[in-house]
Amino acid sequence: MAKRRAEEPLEELAYRDSPASKKVRVEFIPDESTRSNGFSTSSAARNPINGYEFEEDERNGNDILAAADQLQEELQEAAASPSPSESEDEGARSAFVTHSRQNAPVEGYTDLYLDTINRSVLDFDFEKLCSVTLSNINVYACLVCGKYFQGRGPKSQAYFHALEIGHHVYVNMQTKRVYVLPEGYEVKSKSLDDIKFVVDPRLSKEEVARLDKEVKEAFDLGGRKYRPGFVGMNNIKANDYFNVIIQALAHIPPLRNFLMLEDLSEKPELIQRFSVLVRKIWNIRAFKSHVSPHELLQQVSRQSQKRFDLLHQSDPVDFLNWFMNNVHLALGGSKTKPGTSIIHKIFQGRLKVESQQITAKADAGDRLRFEDAAEVLVDTSRYLILTLDLPAAPLFQDELDKNIIPQVPLTSILAKYDGLKAQEHLNTRKRYRLLHPLPPYLLFHIKRFSKNKFVSERNPTIVTFPVRSLDMSPYVEPNPSLHSPGEPIWYDLVANVTHEAVRTRDDSVEGEAEKKVWRVQVRDRARDEWLEIQDLFVERVATETLFTKESYLMVWERRKNTKKKTWG
Numbered sequence: 001m002a003k004r005r006a007e008e009p010l011e012e013l014a015y016r017d018s019p020a021s022k023k024v025r026v027e028f029i030p031d032e033s034t035r036s037n038g039f040s041t042s043s044a045a046r047n048p049i050n051g052y053e054f055e056e057d058e059r060n061g062n063d064i065l066a067a068a069d070q071l072q073e074e075l076q077e078a079a080a081s082p083s084p085s086e087s088e089d090e091g092a093r094s095a096f097v098t099h100s101r102q103n104a105p106v107e108g109y110t111d112l113y114l115d116t117i118n119r120s121v122l123d124f125d126f127e128k129l130c131s132v133t134l135s136n137i138n139v140y141a142c143l144v145c146g147k148y149f150q151g152r153g154p155k156s157q158a159y160f161h162a163l164e165i166g167h168h169v170y171v172n173m174q175t176k177r178v179y180v181l182p183e184g185y186e187v188k189s190k191s192l193d194d195i196k197f198v199v200d201p202r203l204s205k206e207e208v209a210r211l212d213k214e215v216k217e218a219f220d221l222g223g224r225k226y227r228p229g230f231v232g233m234n235n236i237k238a239n240d241y242f243n244v245i246i247q248a249l250a251h252i253p254p255l256r257n258f259l260m261l262e263d264l265s266e267k268p269e270l271i272q273r274f275s276v277l278v279r280k281i282w283n284i285r286a287f288k289s290h291v292s293p294h295e296l297l298q299q300v301s302r303q304s305q306k307r308f309d310l311l312h313q314s315d316p317v318d319f320l321n322w323f324m325n326n327v328h329l330a331l332g333g334s335k336t337k338p339g340t341s342i343i344h345k346i347f348q349g350r351l352k353v354e355s356q357q358i359t360a361k362a363d364a365g366d367r368l369r370f371e372d373a374a375e376v377l378v379d380t381s382r383y384l385i386l387t388l389d390l391p392a393a394p395l396f397q398d399e400l401d402k403n404i405i406p407q408v409p410l411t412s413i414l415a416k417y418d419g420l421k422a423q424e425h426l427n428t429r430k431r432y433r434l435l436h437p438l439p440p441y442l443l444f445h446i447k448r449f450s451k452n453k454f455v456s457e458r459n460p461t462i463v464t465f466p467v468r469s470l471d472m473s474p475y476v477e478p479n480p481s482l483h484s485p486g487e488p489i490w491y492d493l494v495a496n497v498t499h500e501a502v503r504t505r506d507d508s509v510e511g512e513a514e515k516k517v518w519r520v521q522v523r524d525r526a527r528d529e530w531l532e533i534q535d536l537f538v539e540r541v542a543t544e545t546l547f548t549k550e551s552y553l554m555v556w557e558r559r560k561n562t563k564k565k566t567w568g
Helices: 033-035 042-047 053-062 063-079 157-165 190-199 205-209 238-247 253-261 269-281 292-303 314-332 342-347 408-416 543-548
Strands: 139-142 148-149 169-173 178-180 186-189 349-362 370-372 377-383 385-388 407-409 421-426 430-436 441-447 448-453 455-459 462-464 490-504 513-524 529-534 537-541 550-558
Touching: 063 139, 063 513, 139 157, 139 349, 148 157, 148 430, 169 190, 178 370, 205 253, 238 269, 238 292, 238 490, 238 513, 238 529, 253 342, 269 292, 292 543, 314 342, 314 550, 370 550, 385 407, 385 408, 408 430, 408 462, 537 543
Parallel strands: 385 441, 407 462
Antiparallel strands: 139 148, 139 169, 169 178, 178 186, 349 370, 349 377, 349 430, 421 430, 441 550, 448 455, 490 513, 490 550, 513 529, 529 537
């Protein structure tokens, strides 16, 4: 077979230069607009975004992506568009000159790509982390697929996502400004106001004041009806203990109004995320009829050093103690001065403790005799939660071979604070008495669980209570200067956290185990109804059956004095 003749002789090609490398590195060449804003060519060449310094940092593993993206966006927004007189012929320009991005859409195309937004996949409840770099700096949400990406500059993850997948509309999770990528211009359209509201729902003072007065029903994107403030909360794995506490706190009006109306942007991250979650619970224009506490849970897990997380079930009262103390400190509260935050103003009260030592002596018959010391020590302490002790559960079964579940009225276990009934702690006998003024809200912890060296025990005693008109005056030491003697101090129930033990099959030697299920019962003030919430399930319950569950934590609200003054 004859060889094909070469088109050019080899001698003519011997003295030509070799072709350029496929990977060409070109320094950043600013346009006229960049020079007019005071950025010289020499300073731009040293810019770590487009020069070699950025590539060296990437090789060394330095995390400068977020700072580079932010600097690039600032340069682009600061640079003004070039005037027509300064524009040159496109053919005369170099192919490697960096063109400025659009500051505004082309006339007549202001709604470009907005029809690609898919509101049904948008879920802004989860922690704002880039799905590629896991960074929480300068995060944007894709309004087409709902994923989070970092930055919007030419080297950002959102920019690459727009080019590769073809999703073009993004919202900044901090500023709530919407941009179209890769063009880079901002979209200002009234049709996006509902998305901006869901990202950070904020109600006016008048709307917040009507939450407990007006009967309002809302609908999500799927047409499902829900009540604002009474929505389910996602149980990611084992965070039901967390859900019931947040739901109970979200229905305490002074705390709810503070978190919904105050500007907390300068406060620590724990307060900001708590405020956002409460505002989403009471959102009247939500895309879905439930919320997820993932963002606040992640912050709680980090701040508590994984003492409370979504993987392991914890005690609700234990979490409530930790949470209230940390919220108090995050709001600038003092560890020693009372009333320095809204937490102390709502829940903190004073308690008088009388303690008396018990001594053991032997009498003439060498019998051991216990005597009380003559001196009685009186101390005053402050509390956020009052612990109530249940009587011991019966050990034996009745004639029908069934365990007897005893019942005890709430007033009986409140007798612990009447100042007369003494309790023994080791070698000390103590008596407790509440002091005026009582706080606006009382938290009762009914102690059901006890641990020893061998086993953890649960007391199934049912506590009966009135839903309204609990008189606390018998348990408060009289003080005529603060409260008239003989007048009742009425409290009404606001929320009730209940426990249920569910037996699970276990093949181990110990036999069957019990799983703890937590629920919360809250009152709808507008309808005067009670609803029970267990994770995503919300259902109405009869007022007469509230006490039939094993109450674990109660929230009581002090009734305001409605008596009118008469002038003689």
